[in-house]
Amino acid sequence: MRLALWLMPNKPSVARVYINDIACLASGAKAYVAPKGKGVVLTVSDPSIAGEVQAALVEAGIMKATDTLAKVPFARFESRVQVPGKPGGNTAKPRAAARSMPGTRDGEASALDLSSIPVPDPVVLRIDHREPEALFAAFKGLTNVTVERVELPLGDIEINGKYIIERKCCTETTGRTDFEASVVDESKRLFFQSEKLRLEEGIVPIILLEGNAHENSCGMLVQAVDGMLSYLLTIQKMNVLTTYNLSHTVYFLLKLAAHDRSGLGYEPPLRGKKPRQQQDQLIFVLEGLPGVSAGTARKLAVRFGSLAGLVAASEEELLLIPGMGPKRVAQVRAVLFGEGSS
Template identity: 35%
Template structure:
């Protein structure tokens, strides 16, 4: 019988490793979203998050009910929260939960449209509207599964782009930096114009680019400025 218990325990551990995982802010623990995530097989880990309500890899999600979204426009919180979300995560998302966005408060429709436009065009934040907690959980679960699939498909070595045009090679160079995807490489080049200027940028200058927060900027500068120390294990 002991062997059966060991086998069963190992089987459970393997299954847990294969589950998509979401990090949730501890204040979301009583939310119906959590129950729906667990029901569809998503593993949820709780932490005290300084930014966002849910984290999936390089995706940061801020969840707002329709009422809270409108209130955050009125009291001026929205753009500050969105800016912090954009600076911290490579893929920032705001979920607006509820279908009555235009019916809860006496706020002009153009103010709502302006806020939505600013989020996407000025700050690079994706805005998703869901109907309820179950719909929100379904959307988060899809992102978690895609993230898990993406990790499995990441090659061990970077390969030169098939058509090595100058712009692709420039992005390719920057994609070798920690946490820099093709999208972030494009943002860096648009901001600094050349690869050389990106490499010379300070932490403060790097953080002017949406998707680069203090931790990522510090890591990039660490990679660029640390003396090389040969390690046989690194080859």
């Protein structure tokens, strides 16, 4: 059994100890204890195995068979939290805090600099008034960026009048995440919201998951999360994107808005890194001709030795090369000489 401590971000008084690596927990299932009064309360994503989880705690020596969870102090679980590779001790960093540390992906996403995104043309972000204040504040003072606080009839964020984004928070909480609640609560909000997005014409619909939907769902199993994501993609035809946290969401929204208005800002190469050897350079160029595979390009390079040699070759000579049929020869000659092009 492995115990892991979690503290709620910005409110470390809210704590849990997750119970991992026990036989009765299926892949994706979760079990944790949280302090309640003088003892703890046990939460299991599959309530039918709560008794087995408690039996595993007894077997691990964390509690006695005669104990009731209401009288087992939370400190007893905290004292059994382990640092990977170090048996015993309670010096493990909280999961949420550890992920946000410098050097982690979450920490890297939190430190993204909006000023590094060129915005040469004006962009407009319309954000629903119910979204967090930090989302509005993040865009203040940016050149060519207009943010409007509105009541959106559809989605949470609208970018340049084209992209409609439904934002679902998946960060750790003491209960269900926003994403999980929108799937399993009686209202089934996400089903309704995605249907409205699907039926709206002239927009690009996006479901944005902010945080780790799989790890931070306290009731949905991994396969249930996968099922919902598959439904959004295949049935509802949504674009599903993910970010690490709110800071990352802000960065992504601005980059999306800038790319929509101004493009990438540079011309991306059509192919990968160019070779250094002359023969390989010739093959690299020949591979760019229509219908010419790497193998055929090598045969052409060996036979004709240079681009000048290929240009000077007759149609009959080209047809002698394996892989060069009449149609392919015509396509290659059209590129070389402009034959058949308008």
